[in-house]
Amino acid sequence: MTTQAAEGLRDRKKRQTRAALSHAAVRLVAEHGLDHVTVEDISAAADVSPRTFFNYFATKEDAVLGPDPDTGPRVRARVLAQPAELSAAAAVREALSAEVAAVVAEDRELWLRRMCVVQQHPVLLAKVFSGGEAVERELVAGIAERVGLPADDTYPLLLGAAAGAAFRVAVVRWSSVRWSSTAASLQDLLAEAVDMLAGGLADPPSAQSQSQSRATSPQS
Amino acid sequence: MTTQAAEGLRDRKKRQTRAALSHAAVRLVAEHGLDHVTVEDISAAADVSPRTFFNYFATKEDAVLGPDPDTGPRVRARVLAQPAELSAAAAVREALSAEVAAVVAEDRELWLRRMCVVQQHPVLLAKVFSGGEAVERELVAGIAERVGLPADDTYPLLLGAAAGAAFRVAVVRWSSVRWSSTAASLQDLLAEAVDMLAGGLADPPSAQSQSQSRATSPQS
DNA sequence: CACAATTGTGCAGTCCCTGCAAAGTTGCAG
DNA sequence: CTGCAACTTTGCAGGGACTGCACAATTGTG
Known part of the structure; x- marks a missing residue:
């Protein structure tokens, strides 16, 4: 359902590259923190050139959290x-x-x-x-x-x-x-x-001193 | 109300600088588009050094849309x-x-x-x-x-x-x-x-073709 | 196999943003 | 007013994100 049968080698490779970049990005960032991982690191882990990275994602963040296009x-x-x-x-x-x-x-x-x-x-x-x-x-x-x-x-x-x-x-x-x-x-x-x-964000679902008693309790 | 009387020269100048940067940013970006305006342009228009810009705003976007701190x-x-x-x-x-x-x-x-x-x-x-x-x-x-x-x-x-x-x-x-x-x-x-x-996002407030077909069916 | 189309890559360059240390300002006490 | 402390501004150096461009590599097609 997610992958069509009538899909050329080309599109399959694109998917793979994209997935590889995304996975590498998520793994590395989860491991070392967002700002301790460079685009170069991610592309290296995915075995593509840094320039190619930007053919797939506009920003580093997109590689981590960006949803796939469909x-x-x-x-x-x-x-x-x-x-x-x-x-x-x-x-x-x-x-x-x-x-x-x-x-x-x-x-x-x-x-x-x-x-x-x-x-x-x-x-x-x-x-x-x-x-x-x-x-x-x-x-x-x-x-x-x-x-x-x-x-x-x-x-x-x-x-x-x-x-x-x-x-x-x-x-x-x-x-x-x-x-x-x-x-x-x-x-x-x-x-x-x-x-x-x-439910219209009706007051609080389960507060302790709520619906009526709020009037009695001075707030500010 | 916005400016306290008991405010030193220092804080007043900070406010002024911040406002100048923000105004310059908004004006320039509205005029030339976001990516045709550099931080250097903004700081020049506000008469401060580019480095100072980043003492007030973390990013260029913040200078345009960032709310003031309070x-x-x-x-x-x-x-x-x-x-x-x-x-x-x-x-x-x-x-x-x-x-x-x-x-x-x-x-x-x-x-x-x-x-x-x-x-x-x-x-x-x-x-x-x-x-x-x-x-x-x-x-x-x-x-x-x-x-x-x-x-x-x-x-x-x-x-x-x-x-x-x-x-x-x-x-x-x-x-x-x-x-x-x-x-x-x-x-x-x-x-x-x-x-x-x-109102709980109750169906459509004013739909044309829907009102009846939906009205007959209760929502879960 | 030749050809077109698409994708990957290297390179040069701009800009965003940061840390650091040296100035310049302001507030304050003597 | 003078010297000192606190704070702000600035320049400099540098890393890293991101882009345009030209060229190489790969895939689809007749």
């Missing part, structure tokens, strides 16, 4: 493929959940290491879901198409951005909690976040 | 200062609305130009609300404190991230619509987005 279209297709009875928000939830499941199943080690890297370099968080970039645009396009609104309308834009936010939060919590006793799956955390969004 | 704490304080009867989501809405009003009133021209820049370089969108950076962290901390939850709990993280997403969407729509006939204010767009979030 992630966007795939997510978009997933959103449209959800049963028509689902609300748009539910469709997005299911689509993302399916995507996470597929991606983690396919390359578990890679993603575990990626999460280590993210934990050490929160700056890269924006790129995990490619904040505002290609994937989110495709997602927005899919939502827009599904609900029959223009892609620059508030609703698709907001649902797409909110989904990205939920995804980011899920990743953060997952990578910060996985060292503790409770090991929640990324999908569960994602579902939790999306459900909370769908 | 934005984070200010937003946090705003969240905590909202009346206790408000829900957390409502408090965030009011806080952001107030922040936008204050900031736009104080330096309108600067912000208009900033929006031009953002429109030309969507890559910078993440930095408008400093996606995942200082301001969002402070916002999350404020929310957490307000509702009495730890700052690494899902709820504060998600509300903060969602607010950032709403802000981004509002800015996008504002800067893409302001050339058309309908000129909505940034605050209105922000309120619209936050309300949509608070």
